[in-house]
Amino acid sequence: MTATSTLIHAENVSRHYRLGETLIPAVNDISLEIATGEFVALLGSSGSGKSTLLNLLAGLDRPTSGAIHFRGQNLLALAPEDLAHYRRDTVGMVFQSFNLLPRMTLQENVELPLRLAEIQRTERDGRVAQALDRVGLGARRNHRPSELSGGEQQRGALARALVNRPTILFADEPTGNLDSVTGEQILVLLGEIQAALGMTIVMVTHERPLAERFANRIVTLQDGRLVGDGTRGLQAHENRATENTERVR
Amino acid sequence: MKGRDLAELAVRNLREAILRNSLTTLGVAVGVASLVAMLSLGVGLQTLASQRLTKSGLFDAVFVTSRGMRMSGPPQENSAAREDYKPLDAQARAAFATLQNVVEVYPQVRFLTEVRYAGNTYSTNVLGLPESSRTMSAFDGITGKYFSSPAADEAILQMDFAKQLSQSPLSLVGQELTLRYAERHTASPEEIAKEKDIDAQLDEMMSGGISIVSREKKLRVVGITESDPSAGIGGFGGGRVFVPLQVAEQLHPAQANDVQEFVRGGGSGKSSYGALTVRVKSPKDVLRVEEAIKKMGFQTFSLLDATRSLRLVFTVFDLFLGLFGSLALTVASLGIINTLVMAILERRREIGVLKALGATDGDVRSLFFAEAGAMGLFGGIFGVLLGWLIGQALTLGTTIYLRRQDLPGVKISYVPWWLALTAVVFAVVVSLVAGLYPAGRAARLNPVEALRYE
Numbered sequence: 001m002t003a004t005s006t007l008i009h010a011e012n013v014s015r016h017y018r019l020g021e022t023l024i025p026a027v028n029d030i031s032l033e034i035a036t037g038e039f040v041a042l043l044g045s046s047g048s049g050k051s052t053l054l055n056l057l058a059g060l061d062r063p064t065s066g067a068i069h070f071r072g073q074n075l076l077a078l079a080p081e082d083l084a085h086y087r088r089d090t091v092g093m094v095f096q097s098f099n100l101l102p103r104m105t106l107q108e109n110v111e112l113p114l115r116l117a118e119i120q121r122t123e124r125d126g127r128v129a130q131a132l133d134r135v136g137l138g139a140r141r142n143h144r145p146s147e148l149s150g151g152e153q154q155r156g157a158l159a160r161a162l163v164n165r166p167t168i169l170f171a172d173e174p175t176g177n178l179d180s181v182t183g184e185q186i187l188v189l190l191g192e193i194q195a196a197l198g199m200t201i202v203m204v205t206h207e208r209p210l211a212e213r214f215a216n217r218i219v220t221l222q223d224g225r226l227v228g229d230g231t232r233g234l235q236a237h238e239n240r241a242t243e244n245t246e247r248v249r
Numbered sequence: 250m251k252g253r254d255l256a257e258l259a260v261r262n263l264r265e266a267i268l269r270n271s272l273t274t275l276g277v278a279v280g281v282a283s284l285v286a287m288l289s290l291g292v293g294l295q296t297l298a299s300q301r302l303t304k305s306g307l308f309d310a311v312f313v314t315s316r317g318m319r320m321s322g323p324p325q326e327n328s329a330a331r332e333d334y335k336p337l338d339a340q341a342r343a344a345f346a347t348l349q350n351v352v353e354v355y356p357q358v359r360f361l362t363e364v365r366y367a368g369n370t371y372s373t374n375v376l377g378l379p380e381s382s383r384t385m386s387a388f389d390g391i392t393g394k395y396f397s398s399p400a401a402d403e404a405i406l407q408m409d410f411a412k413q414l415s416q417s418p419l420s421l422v423g424q425e426l427t428l429r430y431a432e433r434h435t436a437s438p439e440e441i442a443k444e445k446d447i448d449a450q451l452d453e454m455m456s457g458g459i460s461i462v463s464r465e466k467k468l469r470v471v472g473i474t475e476s477d478p479s480a481g482i483g484g485f486g487g488g489r490v491f492v493p494l495q496v497a498e499q500l501h502p503a504q505a506n507d508v509q510e511f512v513r514g515g516g517s518g519k520s521s522y523g524a525l526t527v528r529v530k531s532p533k534d535v536l537r538v539e540e541a542i543k544k545m546g547f548q549t550f551s552l553l554d555a556t557r558s559l560r561l562v563f564t565v566f567d568l569f570l571g572l573f574g575s576l577a578l579t580v581a582s583l584g585i586i587n588t589l590v591m592a593i594l595e596r597r598r599e600i601g602v603l604k605a606l607g608a609t610d611g612d613v614r615s616l617f618f619a620e621a622g623a624m625g626l627f628g629g630i631f632g633v634l635l636g637w638l639i640g641q642a643l644t645l646g647t648t649i650y651l652r653r654q655d656l657p658g659v660k661i662s663y664v665p666w667w668l669a670l671t672a673v674v675f676a677v678v679v680s681l682v683a684g685l686y687p688a689g690r691a692a693r694l695n696p697v698e699a700l701r702y703e
Contacts, residue, residue: 060605061697081609088607095700099602103265113606115254160606 005035007168007200008057013066015052026052028224029066034168039194039201041215043208049224050204051172057202058093058170059086088116092161096173098153100145106132106156107141113164131159135189151182158189162197169193171203175210187214250612259619266592273581273588274628280578281632281676285664286639287574288672291567293640293663298559299532309352311527311539312550313337313345335546338521345527348541350534355379355494356522360502363429364490366414366421373410375428376488377497381528389657393422393472400495404468410489411473421470428490432464433503461503468492578676581628582683585621589687592620593694600691601699610692617688618681625680629673636672637664 015027027049034040034057042050055061056068059075062083068075070090075083087093100109110128119127132138135155145153154174161169171190175183191214194201205211211218220228250258263270302308315337335341345354358377363370380399382388388395388405396403404426411418414426474491504523529538532553539549593600600613640662648658 055697058605060700061695081611084604084607084609084612087605091607093605095605099598099605099700101599101602103261112603115258116250116603116607116612118251118254164607 005037006033007036007038007071008034009069010053010057011067011069013053013056013063013068015049015056015061016064025224027056027063030221030224030226031066032219032226032229034200034202036167036200037194037198038217039191039215040203040217040219041211042202042204042219042221043206043211043228044221045206047223048221050206050221052224053221054170054172054202054204058091059083060093088113089164090167092164092166092169094154094157094161094169094171094174096176098145098150098157098177100153100156100160102145105142105144106137106148106159109145109156110141110160110163113160117164127163128159131163132156134162134193135159149182150178151185154178154182154186155189158186158193162193166199168200168202171201173204173206175205175207183210190214250608250615255612255615255619256623258616259623262592262596262616262620263623266595269588269591270624273584274624274631276581276584277578277624277628277676277680278632278635280575280581280679281629281672282635282639283577284571284574284675285633285636285668285672286643286662287570288567288668289636289640289662289664290643291563291570292665292668293644293661295563295567296663297659297661298563302559308532308552309529309535310551311529311535311542313341313525313527313542314523314548314550315521316546316548336521337523337525337547341545341547342522342525344545345525345542348527348538350530351527351538352530353379353381353528355526355528356498357524357526358494358497358502358504359488360430360497360500360504362490362502364414365427365429366424369414370429371410371413373489375430375490375492375497375502377494378405378491379494379526379528388472388474390475391472392419392475393470395472396493397471399493401471401493402466402468402496403471403493405472405474405491406470407489407491408473408475418473422473424470425467426470428466428468430464430466430500431503432462432501434462434501464500466500578679582679585624585680585683586686588624589617589621589684590690592617593687593691597694597699597702600694601696601702604694604696605700613694614688614692617691618684621680621684621688622677625677626673628680629676632676633664633669633672637669640664 010030010032013027013030013032014025017024017026030049030053032053042053044050052061056063059078062076070086075086078086100106101112104112107128110131111124114124114127128141129138132141135158137152137155137159140148140152140156145156148156154177158174169190174186174190178186187210190201190203193199203211203215208218217231218228219226220230315335342354342356345351356377360375361372362375363372365371378396383395391405393405395405406414406418406421408418411421415421527538527542529535535551535553539551539553542549603613603616644658644660644662647661651658
C-alpha cells in the first residue's frame, strides 16, 4: 500500500470513557491505515470497540488521545463546525437500525443531506431520484419508513448515505437488524456500489463469514485493541464480489 | 442550512406533534390576547378621552388677550405694559386667521340682557356661539336642533333657564322671545359735528364717541340644551341664552371690556375685543400657533399642559396594563420551553441522525429556534385576533350597559396597527428567548450518545 493511496490514518488512537471512578478504554492505542477503494470489515465481538473506532473515523466522536488523519488533515484539529462539514461532505453513514426519520417520506429522508449541504433545489430532485434508483427504491419514494420492510429501509438509508457522493462510507452493523438473505442483499449492494463508484467502505460486523465474503480486508478488534489485520488483495476481492452477486441472484 | 429549508423542517416538525404544539401555540395566543386586550383597552380609553376632550373645544384652542391684560382682574398699571399694548381688534383677528393650521378665530361676545317672554322679563347672559361649536359635545344632548345657519335669528336655551321661562321647557322650542340689550354705538366725527345740541356734542367728544343705546331683538328658540356648555375655561362661560356668533356681533352689544378699552385706547373709540379664541386643526398645532401669536405681541393661554399630564397618566396606565398582560405571555413562554425540552427528549435520536449527516450545532440550534419562532408567530397572529375579539366583546358589553342607562355607547377598546404588529413581534421575541435554552441543549447533544438513545 503506498503512502499516496492512504485515505484515512488512525495513529495510536484511544478513546476512554469515565464511568464514575472507573476509566473504560473502549479503544486502546489503535493504529490503522485505510487506502482509497478498500472494503474494510471491523470485526469483533460486542464491546470490542469496533463501533467506537468507526465513530472516531467518521468524525462523530473525538479520540481521547492519538490522531486521525483524513488525507493528511488531522480531524482532532478541526473545529466542531468543520468536523460537521467533514461528516456532511466526505462521509456517508449507514446504521444498524437504519435511522430513517419516521416523520419523513423516503424522498425527504434522502433529500436531508442535500438540504444540510445547501444544494440547489433544482438539482436535488435529480440526485435523490438517482440515489433511490441505485438502491432499487425509485418507486417507493413517497412511502414513509414505517411502510417499508427492514431491507428496504436499509437500502433507503444507503441511498441517503450516497446522495451527497461521499468519499468514504461507514456502515455500523448494516445487517444486524435484517434476516440473513436480506442482509446478504444489502452487502451485495454495498459491493456493487463500491465497484461502480470506487468508494472506500468501512463496515462494522460481528459476523466473520459475512466479513470474509464481502470485505477485502478484515481488521479484528478485541477489548479495544487491534488483534488482527488481514488483507485479501483487491483482485481476489473483486472476484469474490462477482461470485457474491451471482449467488444472491 | 438555508432559511427556507429550516422553515420547512420546523413547520413539518410542528405538524407532526400537532396536538402538543397547538396547545403550546394556543398558550402563546392566550398570552398575546391578554396583552392585546389590556393594551387595546388602554389605547381605547385614551382615544375616547382624547376625542371627548378635543370635542369639548378646550384642547384645540388658544385664548388670546391683549398684552398687559389678564384673563380676569384689572389691567396692569405700569407704563411698560402700556407701551407694549396692541389692540385686539379686527386687524389682529384677521392676522390670526391667516396663521397656518388656524381653523377659526372668534371673539367672546357675552352680554347682559333682559329676556321677555309671555309678558315676563328675565335677566340673564347671552353668549355668541361660533359655527364650530355645532360639533361640540356640549350640544350632544340638545332637544330641538342647532342653529339653522350662522346668521339665523335663533336662540338655544340652557335647560335651567328654560325652566324659569316655562313649566314645560321643551314646549319653548319654536317659540319667539325678545331680547332687550344695550347697544354700543360709536359715533363718527361727522356725526358728532352734526349734533345740534352743543352740550351733547361736547359729551360725545369727551366720551370718545361711544354711546349706549337700548335695543330689542326678536329670536326664535330652536333648541334646549340639557348639559351646561358654559363649564370650564374657554367654554361658553356664563351664557344661558345662546345665539349664533355672527348675530351676536351684529348686535354690537356693550360688553364689560368696553370701558376698559376706552381707558386703554385713550378714547379713540375704536372697537376691539376683550378676548379672541383661536381654534386650531388639532391639539398638536396649539404650541406653534401660540408661539406665533405671542410673537405678534399678544398674551396667550392654552390647556396644552393639561393634555401633557393626561398623556402621562395614560402612559403609566398603559404600562400597568401591559405588565399585567405580559404575565400571561410569560407563563406561555414557560409552555414553549416545556414543549421544546420534551421535543429534545423525543427527538434525541433524530438530532443524532442530523448531526451524523453533517448538521452543525448551529443547524440544530436554528431548527429549534425556528420551531419556537413559528409557535410565537402563529400564536402572536392568533392572539392578536383573539385580543381584538375580547376588546370587541368588552365594547359590546359596555355599550349594552350604557344604553340601559340611557347613555350613548362608546368604543372602549381599540387595536391600532402598531399594537397588532408590536404584539406579534413581541410574541416571536419572547418565544425565541424561551427557545434559547432548549435550542442550546439540543445543539450541544453528543451525536454518538444521541444515536444510542432508544
